[in-house]
Amino acid sequence: DGTFSYTPNSNSVTSDAFGYCGNGATGGDACTTVTIASCAATPNCKGGAPVANADAYSSSVAKILKVHRPGVLANDVDPAGHPLTAVLDTACAVPTGPTPPTPLVADQLKLNSDGSFTATPPVSGAYYFCYHAVNSQQSASAPTSALLTFQAGSGLQVTVQDVKTKAPITDYSWVIEEDTNFHTSAGVTPGTTPSLATSFHSSFMPLVASGCVGEVSCRRNPPETVGGVVIPGDPDTTPADVVLDPSKYYYVSILPGDAANPFINGGGAPVPVDPNNPAGAQRQFDMSKDCTFDMGTGTCGHTMAGTTISPGQLTATIKAEQSPLQPAQLSIFVFEDDFPTNGDIDSDEVAKGLGGFQIILNDVAGATGDATGQMTYDMFNMPLTNALANKMSTDGKTNLCPQPTGPSNIAGMIITCPEKDSAGNPSPLAGQALIQNLFPNRFDVLAFPSAQREANGEQWIQTSTLEGTHANDAFAKNGEPSYFQEFGPPGFHSFIGFVNPAHIAASNAALPGSSKYTIKGKVTNLHMSRPWSVTLFDSASHDPISQSTCYVGANAQNGVGQNVAFAACDSDGSFTLTGLPTGSYQIVVWDQWLDQIIEYKTATVLNANVDMGNVPVFSWFQSVYTSTYIDDNKNGVRDGDEGGLNQVPIRIRYRNGAISNTNGTDNQGNAAWAEVFPLFNWYVMESDTTRYKGTGVHTANDAGGAVDTTGAYEGWMNTSQPSEVALPANLRFPGSIYCDKADCASFDISNPPGGGGPGGSTGRIDPGSVVSEGFQAFISQPQYIDWGKTPYVAGENGGIVGHVAYGSTRPFDDPQLLFQNLWERWFRA
Numbered sequence: 001d002g003t004f005s006y007t008p009n010s011n012s013v014t015s016d017a018f019g020y021c022g023n024g025a026t027g028g029d030a031c032t033t034v035t036i037a038s039c040a041a042t043p044n045c046k047g048g049a050p051v052a053n054a055d056a057y058s059s060s061v062a063k064i065l066k067v068h069r070p071g072v073l074a075n076d077v078d079p080a081g082h083p084l085t086a087v088l089d090t091a092c093a094v095p096t097g098p099t100p101p102t103p104l105v106a107d108q109l110k111l112n113s114d115g116s117f118t119a120t121p122p123v124s125g126a127y128y129f130c131y132h133a134v135n136s137q138q139s140a141s142a143p144t145s146a147l148l149t150f151q152a153g154s155g156l157q158v159t160v161q162d163v164k165t166k167a168p169i170t171d172y173s174w175v176i177e178e179d180t181n182f183h184t185s186a187g188v189t190p191g192t193t194p195s196l197a198t199s200f201h202s203s204f205m206p207l208v209a210s211g212c213v214g215e216v217s218c219r220r221n222p223p224e225t226v227g228g229v230v231i232p233g234d235p236d237t238t239p240a241d242v243v244l245d246p247s248k249y250y251y252v253s254i255l256p257g258d259a260a261n262p263f264i265n266g267g268g269a270p271v272p273v274d275p276n277n278p279a280g281a282q283r284q285f286d287m288s289k290d291c292t293f294d295m296g297t298g299t300c301g302h303t304m305a306g307t308t309i310s311p312g313q314l315t316a317t318i319k320a321e322q323s324p325l326q327p328a329q330l331s332i333f334v335f336e337d338d339f340p341t342n343g344d345i346d347s348d349e350v351a352k353g354l355g356g357f358q359i360i361l362n363d364v365a366g367a368t369g370d371a372t373g374q375m376t377y378d379m380f381n382m383p384l385t386n387a388l389a390n391k392m393s394t395d396g397k398t399n400l401c402p403q404p405t406g407p408s409n410i411a412g413m414i415i416t417c418p419e420k421d422s423a424g425n426p427s428p429l430a431g432q433a434l435i436q437n438l439f440p441n442r443f444d445v446l447a448f449p450s451a452q453r454e455a456n457g458e459q460w461i462q463t464s465t466l467e468g469t470h471a472n473d474a475f476a477k478n479g480e481p482s483y484f485q486e487f488g489p490p491g492f493h494s495f496i497g498f499v500n501p502a503h504i505a506a507s508n509a510a511l512p513g514s515s516k517y518t519i520k521g522k523v524t525n526l527h528m529s530r531p532w533s534v535t536l537f538d539s540a541s542h543d544p545i546s547q548s549t550c551y552v553g554a555n556a557q558n559g560v561g562q563n564v565a566f567a568a569c570d571s572d573g574s575f576t577l578t579g580l581p582t583g584s585y586q587i588v589v590w591d592q593w594l595d596q597i598i599e600y601k602t603a604t605v606l607n608a609n610v611d612m613g614n615v616p617v618f619s620w621f622q623s624v625y626t627s628t629y630i631d632d633n634k635n636g637v638r639d640g641d642e643g644g645l646n647q648v649p650i651r652i653r654y655r656n657g658a659i660s661n662t663n664g665t666d667n668q669g670n671a672a673w674a675e676v677f678p679l680f681n682w683y684v685m686e687s688d689t690t691r692y693k694g695t696g697v698h699t700a701n702d703a704g705g706a707v708d709t710t711g712a713y714e715g716w717m718n719t720s721q722p723s724e725v726a727l728p729a730n731l732r733f734p735g736s737i738y739c740d741k742a743d744c745a746s747f748d749i750s751n752p753p754g755g756g757g758p759g760g761s762t763g764r765i766d767p768g769s770v771v772s773e774g775f776q777a778f779i780s781q782p783q784y785i786d787w788g789k790t791p792y793v794a795g796e797n798g799g800i801v802g803h804v805a806y807g808s809t810r811p812f813d814d815p816q817l818l819f820q821n822l823w824e825r826w827f828r829a
Contacts, residue, residue: 006018013038014037015036019031020032046139047082050140051076051079051141052144054147055075056147056148057149058148061150061237062124062153063120063121063150063235063237064118064211064235068116071116071117078135083135084135087140088131089132092145095145095147097149098126101147101148102127103127103128103130104127104128104129111131117146123150124152126147126150127149128148130143153240153244154314155314156244156315157314157315158174158316159315160254160319160320161319162293171217171256172256174238174252175254176250178249179249179309183249215295216258216295217256217257218234218235239252246311247312249309249310249311251306254318256302257296258293258295259301260301262300262323267298267301267323267324268299268324271283300323301322303321303325305319321478326479327378327437329435329438330434330443330480330493330494332447332474332496333431333495334353334357334359334496334497335352335353335354335497336354336499340559340588342598342600343497345491351426351430352430353417353431353432355416355427356450356452357431357449357450358448359386359445360414361374361375361384361414361445361446362374362443363375365441367660368660369677369822370660370661370822371444371471378435378438379438383411385435386414386435387435388400388417388434389403389417390403398422398425399421402418402421403415415450416432416433419431440480443475444473444474445471445474445494447462447496459500459501461498461500462594463499464496467620468595469593469594469595469620470594472496474493504563504566508564508579511564511581515582516581517581517608517609519587519603519612520609520610522574522614522615523569523575523614524540524573524615524617525539525541525542525544526539526780527539527616527781528704528778528779530703530725538616540707540715541707542569545573547623547674549568549592550573550596552567552569552577554577555585555587558584558602559588580605582606582607584605588600589617597620621678622778622780622781623673623783624673624685624782624783624784625784626650626685626787627668628645628789629669629788629789630642630643631788635748635749636697636747636750637747637788638786643669645789646666646668646669648789649663649687650665650685650687651663652683652685655682658823658824683776685772685773690798693790694769694787694789696765696766697788698744698766698788700712700763700764701777702719704718708720711742719762720762726759735767737749737752737757738764739764740758742761749766749768773785803820805827807824808821
């Protein structure tokens, strides 16, 4: 490991030398000589004394300052680089300042040997203490000072209380952060000059101060121990002690000291009916009867809470909810969406609930991107099921949601109520499901027809989506009722419509009249302009949305009546609806994977066939197409004969490092995402460099507006970049080529042109050292990113790369097995 011991031949030796070779070598550059000289310093060959330099600190809290290691040692120096420790001194030169400082006395200061310290002066003002630094050879520096300035607090009076009883909560931890969101001043008319991105939510709120009030929150009773050693608690400090800028906004967060009561002391668990017989019959925990709120020992507590502080505000009341909190629940309705077909529940469809559909609940951790997984258990570790199962009528005679018996009654399945009750009559609960005892969250709700329906030859095509895909977003809070109400009357948390082509065909066959006509057309991609313009363009191509088969229906009476015709599109988006008599129809367009925003067009049949031409529709999403390939000529552009690399991980992250989507390349080196949520913010894509290093990254993005009519991206996107929106030359990325045509076919990253290229298109080649690309786009807009790779040469590797993520969850005891979960983000640098 490089250490050695040396013993001289005699006391008269003043210098000596020896040679050694590393890594098993016997000669050459891996060998060298070590020279040893006698030490001329005294006494006992000690090095020079360390130098301690004066320090100055300013506290944002009037009565306390905690500085972590290296603390006062941060600017101290030892000439030989020996480690240092800090020692409190009794005297030193008094530091100068606007006001003469007062020395801190023993009970007002705790200085640790690692340089960290805690100071608790009696009042605000200027203070100081003396210390010296000692190195590992016990050589001491001259004493020096640390000047501490404690400004007067703002006097902000914060009252914390129970939201129900208004009882004061006097034991809590608190945090104050600066609110850096953009705020509009009341009574001030915005200027006429456009402002860029003022409505974006800031991702960084600087910490101003933190503190605590009370025995539990300040860790004084019970005391905190580490390795059997009692760690001193903190003194009481309040938000009133914090220095605040009267012109700024702030946010105060509090955590009551009784927050952990329920899960420490069993609050919420069943309690005995007879308190004197704990082993007897049990009843449900009743918060109105069974709660005690004693700090640290009660059965109930309070949740986190907070409030905003406006400029100059001096009083604030924070109301905390009682805990344990009531669980959430979701109500779901699956129905036949054929009167008309529009993805919504219309009056004639209320009684068309579909029984026997399985509901699957996915946890998305409150974000877009990949789901974390399917939920199968509730908050009480019981299998998720339909809480309406076997619900009886009010007279107790009829089972409104009868369940199968025997082997087919599988626990842990969420099945919608059947269409008939136990008496064989239409059930008012048909198609409904209620999932209880959930945690608060944004969920993805999916519905699938039962295996029996499929065995019967039934085909059901989903029509409803909230923001694209078969998964319907559903939101539930603590104590959520069995209905959802956002605007207007209450309804279901999630409603999912389906159509049955056979049923529509039967309706079509029953249409009156002997003369029947056709309506045909072609579904194409609708393309938006570059902001700020709002002009829409028909791309005249189905290719950008061809990953999903489009469906077309005809709602009678121009959208008021029943869906009387259905067709699946051809691969190019063409469709034909047949058997339609004279009349006015609402043509409804959706698709297999619900990637397209449902579209309506009016078509009038007047004793003749109708050709609608192109029917442009939007996609809910932006799409990203990537390829990873062996760049044989190392020009940074994928040529036609260059093969793809398979099983190369490609990942999309958010700006905070959290994972949005993960994919891997196929045998052709391709990896694509057709359902990337348009955040109107930046994503970051990264390509793995474990097996291969980069040669160049070719990107082409959609500039919005009329799409290209020629070239590599014809019908897909607009790659023309006018000079007025092009990146200024002085902001170009060093080493990149900005191409005149987006395919960059005439350029070579190994021989870049002067100035970075002519520009004029959205195509660019970045150097091989680039391992991540930022991108953003709007709906119906694609992006292209091609990653050129080449093998490492012998003896070469990609080095050690990685990131530090906040491990909020530890799924494995062995830290070697840990990974970044979807809901975990990186630490800020």
